[in-house]
Amino acid sequence: MKEIRRPRIMAALGVIALILLAVVYHLFFSSDKNPQYLTAQVARADLEDAVLASGTLQAFKQVDVGAQVSGQLKSLKVNLGDNVKRDQWLAEIDPVISENTLRQAVANEANLAAQRLATAAQLKQAELGLKRQQQMLPDDATSRQDLEAAQARFDVQRATLASLDAQIRAARIQIETAQASLGYTRISAPMDGEVVAIVTQEGQTVIAQQLAPVILKLAHLDTMTVKAQVSEADVIRIHPGQSAYFTILGDADKRYHGKLRAIEPAPQNFLDMQAGAGGTGSGSSKPNTAVFYNALFEVPNPEHRLRISMTAQVGILLGAAQNVLVIPAAALGPKDKDGAFPVRVLGKDNRVETRKVSTGINNNVKVEVLSGLKEGENVIVGEATDHPEPDAAPSARD
Incomplete structure (x- = not known):
């Protein structure tokens, strides 16, 4: 049995050796040396070829409608999303205080007018007395002292009348101011547009002493402005008049096209940078902060599909073929x-x-x-x- 098994073992070892030789040849001698x-x-x-930038959408025309007088917001005449026309009544501030101020101004003018009538009569009387004294003096029928006293009374009444005339003009100015303030309690639309935000609600008190409080915001959404933030490395490659386009996140396949209108000369964080450099600000602007410049262009928006503050992926074309x-x-x-x-x-x-x-x-x-x-x-x-x-x-x- 041992003699029979030995040839089989030798045959198996020979097969294994042939396989190893084939592998070595394949690896070291027959491999393709061509790269x-x-x-x-x-x-x-x-x-x-385009400069790519990220931007935001804004209304081409947008205005903050504020209050010029203090008081309680008595009523709002519009709702969010309403379309309004120029001079349409939007809101009303409680007019009671302004009405009383107007009445007081009118009463002051009437009082001054009455005082003027009395002073005018006294001036006429002083003028007649002065003339009598002047006629009597050549005949020595009066003394020079009485003449001088009559002249002084006449001058005083004339000056009083002039002062009352000035006070009446001031009173009329106060009446006009009070009338304007009363008119400011009725807030009207400065332009056609859509109510995009209501900042102050009915019943709130607004104080317009130092800063005009915003009641609501109006925007004309038929045309939108794209404000693209272009890096300082790319801003030197663009100029007004170049074609530009953008897409929005909700519809990345649709492009909106326009022409570059302007490039702002200062970076968007220019005021913060100046405050930090001058030492009077918070110093939040760092020297290594990335600098971006705003490039502006408009696109039509007749269906109002584009909305304020949408993110825009902008491309400014440098060349195309x-x-x-x-x-x-x-x-x-x-x-x-x-x-x-x-x-x-x-x-x-x-x-x-x-x-x-x-x-x-x-x-x-x-x-x-x-x-x-x-x-x-x-x-x-x-x-x-x-x-x-x-x-x-x-x-x-x-």
């Missing part, structure tokens, strides 16, 4: 002095050819090819390896 490339095909596509040859930007080599880029092209039998390529629009992802390549050719964007290097980091068990 493996990652390629991309030259194809036609639409291409655009349709149906042009494009390749990945990773395929470009270092730029030459003549402005061309070397590009490696993978031909038949894995032959690599380097060509000079002229480019157009480059958005750092795709590049427009103006010359040097043909549609359908394959450009090399990188190299692949069959055996990635093992991770050199020590394991947790070491």
